[in-house]
Amino acid sequence: MPLDATLRGIRQVGDRTLRIVERVGATVAFLGLTLAQSATSFRRFGLVIREIFYAGVQSLIIILVSGLFVGMVLGLQGHETLQNYGSEQSVGVLVALSLVRELGPVVSALLFASRAGSAITAEIGLMKATEQLSAMEMMAVSPISRVVAPRFWGGVFSMPVLAMLFSAMGIVGGFLVAVVVIGVDDGAFWSQMQAAVDFRHDIVNGIIKSVVFGIAVSAIATFEGYEAPPTAEGVSGATTRTVVSSSLAILALDLVMTAFMLKGWN
Amino acid sequence: MTNLVEISDLNFGYNDRLVLKGINLTVPKGSLVAIMGLSGCGKTTLLRLIGGQLRAREGSVRVAGQELNHISQRDLYALRRRLGMLFQFGALFTDLSVYDNVAFQMREHTTLPESVIRDLTLMKLNAVGLRGVQSLMPSELSGGMARRVALARATALDPELILYDEPFAGLDPISLGVIGQLIRRLNDVLGATSVLVTHDVQESLKIVDYVYFVSEGVIVAQGTPDEIRASTLPFVHQFVWGEVDGPLPFHYPAQAIQNDLGLREG
Ligand SMILES: Nc1ncnc2c1ncn2[C@@H]1O[C@H](COP(=O)(O)OP(=O)(O)OP(=O)(O)O)[C@@H](O)[C@H]1O
Ligand SMILES: [Mg+2]
Numbered sequence: 275m276p277l278d279a280t281l282r283g284i285r286q287v288g289d290r291t292l293r294i295v296e297r298v299g300a301t302v303a304f305l306g307l308t309l310a311q312s313a314t315s316f317r318r319f320g321l322v323i324r325e326i327f328y329a330g331v332q333s334l335i336i337i338l339v340s341g342l343f344v345g346m347v348l349g350l351q352g353h354e355t356l357q358n359y360g361s362e363q364s365v366g367v368l369v370a371l372s373l374v375r376e377l378g379p380v381v382s383a384l385l386f387a388s389r390a391g392s393a394i395t396a397e398i399g400l401m402k403a404t405e406q407l408s409a410m411e412m413m414a415v416s417p418i419s420r421v422v423a424p425r426f427w428g429g430v431f432s433m434p435v436l437a438m439l440f441s442a443m444g445i446v447g448g449f450l451v452a453v454v455v456i457g458v459d460d461g462a463f464w465s466q467m468q469a470a471v472d473f474r475h476d477i478v479n480g481i482i483k484s485v486v487f488g489i490a491v492s493a494i495a496t497f498e499g500y501e502a503p504p505t506a507e508g509v510s511g512a513t514t515r516t517v518v519s520s521s522l523a524i525l526a527l528d529l530v531m532t533a534f535m536l537k538g539w540n
Numbered sequence: 541m542t543n544l545v546e547i548s549d550l551n552f553g554y555n556d557r558l559v560l561k562g563i564n565l566t567v568p569k570g571s572l573v574a575i576m577g578l579s580g581c582g583k584t585t586l587l588r589l590i591g592g593q594l595r596a597r598e599g600s601v602r603v604a605g606q607e608l609n610h611i612s613q614r615d616l617y618a619l620r621r622r623l624g625m626l627f628q629f630g631a632l633f634t635d636l637s638v639y640d641n642v643a644f645q646m647r648e649h650t651t652l653p654e655s656v657i658r659d660l661t662l663m664k665l666n667a668v669g670l671r672g673v674q675s676l677m678p679s680e681l682s683g684g685m686a687r688r689v690a691l692a693r694a695t696a697l698d699p700e701l702i703l704y705d706e707p708f709a710g711l712d713p714i715s716l717g718v719i720g721q722l723i724r725r726l727n728d729v730l731g732a733t734s735v736l737v738t739h740d741v742q743e744s745l746k747i748v749d750y751v752y753f754v755s756e757g758v759i760v761a762q763g764t765p766d767e768i769r770a771s772t773l774p775f776v777h778q779f780v781w782g783e784v785d786g787p788l789p790f791h792y793p794a795q796a797i798q799n800d801l802g803l804r805e806g
Contacts, residue, residue, distance in 0.1 A: 397635070400634075401633075401634070404629065404631060404634070405627050405629060405631040406631050406632070406633055406634065408593060408627070408631065409625070409627055409631035409633075410633075411593070411620075412591055412593070412620055412623065412625045412627075413620065413644070413645050413648070413649075414617040414618070414620040414621045414649070415644075415645075415648050415649075416617075420648070
């Protein structure tokens with residue numbers, strides 16, 4: 275019966291939706307738990323520094339290289355398009371604004387999720403599967419405050435720095451293509467860029483975005499690791515979920531924040 | 541108080557299968573008690589109940605006078621500071637070196653200066669004969685070495701109650717003798733109380749004060765090592781002397797193998 279099939283379809287969509295909402299809720303609750311048990315991380319900041327080092331170093335090369343390439347492509351495409359309007363001098367503005375407002379925070383967060391986020395999930399998941407988290411509980415040490423919170427804050431602190439490095443490398447890439455290769459006047463390239471990029475509305479908003487992405491990716495990565503079934507398949511499934519959910523979260527949050535920022539909530 | 545651990549009429553099961561049925565067991569202060577039984581009979585489960593990682597379904601588990609069924613997280617953590625547990629598979633922290641593993645609890649729970657921690661840690665490692673591997677990572681150890689490090693870590697803060705899950709598994713005959721003596725000495729010198737889960741009948745009968753035999757979730761025999769050796773109960777005799785024929789089944793309950801293999805004549 276077609277009615278039956280339709281109803282079943284609708285029910286499935288509803289089921290899926292409920293499960294997604296449930297999962298988002300659980301992640302937010304876990305984030306709350308992590309924040310509540312963050313005192314140790316700040317009292318012994320060395321623990322966080324260590325995680326910043328791991329997460330940062332893991333993602334540094336891929337972020338620098340990607341930033342360079344993205345900037346070069348922006349330089350090429352921007353020059354090509356702006357030429358039609360006789361304003362190829364403005365290519366520096368286009369490169370810088372695209373990077374600082376959007377591509378820097380978003381692309382570096384996507385790369386961070388797949389490089390460092392998945393590593394955090396796998397590490398915590400494996401610690402759980404090999405009973406290291408149980409052993410820690412038996413030693414009267416909370417795994418959330420000792421294992422989860424430092425990794426969470428390490429991610430939150432590295433993200434904006436990585437995003438800035440991405441944008442900086444991108445601008446270098448744009449400069450190399452537009453000025454060095456194509457021959458746009460380098461005085462115009464830099465001065466137009468300086469004049470057009472606003473500190474508060476472009477740079478600070480970009481940083482706000484990357485901080486929010488850092489919180490989202492780190493919360494998802496630690497949650498998925500901590501909740502992973504303690505088996506090999508469980509951990510590998512959790513790692514995949516981290517990358518997928520983080521990417522969707524980054525893009526959705528970006529849309530919402532961009533809408534508010536352009537409207538001028540500030 | 542004479543009994544450090546008191547378990548009465550304990551029932552416990554995973555999902556809907558009862559694993560432990562009507563267990564009554566006491567561990568007097570200062571004694572070394574062994575729990576023996578076939579693989580899968582619920583020994584690890586029993587240790588987890590004593591450590592408060594699992595909650596009894598029915599009956600009571602009292603440790604150091606506190607009922608674990610209704611204990612708050614805070615009291616449980618306070619109790620666990622007086623507890624050491626050797627996990628069946630070691631559960632060493634894979635992101636810390638051997639030295640840092642053993643020093644972990646001292647750093648988390650005490651304010652001892654690093655020089656004192658160093659001396660204590662090296663003494664603990666020396667006791668298990670592994671002072672020489674202090675700078676290795678757990679992944680660089682053999683299975684038997686890892687359990688000896690785990691033993692050093694479990695006893696790092698000189699706990700009042702030590703739970704050993706299979707401390708003899710994977711040890712060569714020499715280490716086995718040394719570790720057996722070490723476990724006995726920790727009891728006598730530190731005045732600790734220990735619960736030892738093991739398959740190694742001959743070695744443990746040499747060192748323990750009292751033995752409980754568990755079979756299919758029920759305590760089927762108990763007594764001092766001499767009583768156990770002299771026992772004429774068929775399953776005790778079978779277990780102690782490692783005989784194949786006897787009342788203890790090697791097979792986990794299943795349907796007849798002819799059915800599984802499809803050999804039943806039609
Ligand atoms: N997390 C779990 N979920 C469901 N069942 C479990 C779980 N852990 C153990 N069991 C079941 O409980 C029973 C007892 O397991 P336990 O690990 O306590 O055995 P054991 O006596 O320690 O065995 P071994 O000597 O092989 O270590 C087993 O039949 C096992 O299948
Ligand atoms: Mg076991």
